[in-house]
Amino acid sequence: GAVVSQHPSWVICKSGTSVKIECRSLDFQATTMFWYRQFPKQSLMLMATSNEGSKATYEQGVEKDKFLINHASLTLSTLTVTSAHPEDSSFYICSAFWGNPGTAEYFGPGTRLTVT
């Protein structure tokens, strides 16, 4: 399957600081990348859809000014959690997709964020 990487794999930050998470598709060009959040023992929650060169589309209830998404190229999307608070502590996972409706999303390994 296709390879998607995320960096960092885990991060601890202090409340009020910002954290940037990178998502890269390593062996294909991703027309679309998705960002998910998952709290312990809960299902995946889609945060936003990111298309290269255009603004991200956020799901209802997700603050676009808090979760800044940039999809600068067909292989890189970044999620910046601004002014992080303890309630933002979660497992953030990106996935990448290259546009054929029959093709799957491939997930990155995830980034575990802990805000102290």
Added chain:
Amino acid sequence: QKEVEQNSGPLSVPEGAIASLNCTYSDRGSQSFFWYRQYSGKSPELIMFIYSNGDKEDGRFTAQLNKASQYVSLLIRDSQPSDSATYLCAGRVGGGSEKLVFGKGTKLTVNP
């Protein structure tokens, strides 16, 4: 609202048995369906996808799709303890959207 429903489980089977995971979906416009496996603390891993009615086999896994009944299933033959995980069913919504709608997952335990 477009939904994917899964048996919440948990499902427990003995090693070597067939595990059957089921999923229904509400959006008749959904064209393609995916099964992911998620180990605790890890991200989802694609097992199979299917978009034609009928069965699709890959090794010990068989996905089944019945569009008339809006039903998708995953069979795991000769279940192994390493198959113990949460299995997520997902459908790509219709209408040109690229988003996947995920079920809440079924936790499978294979007992040695």
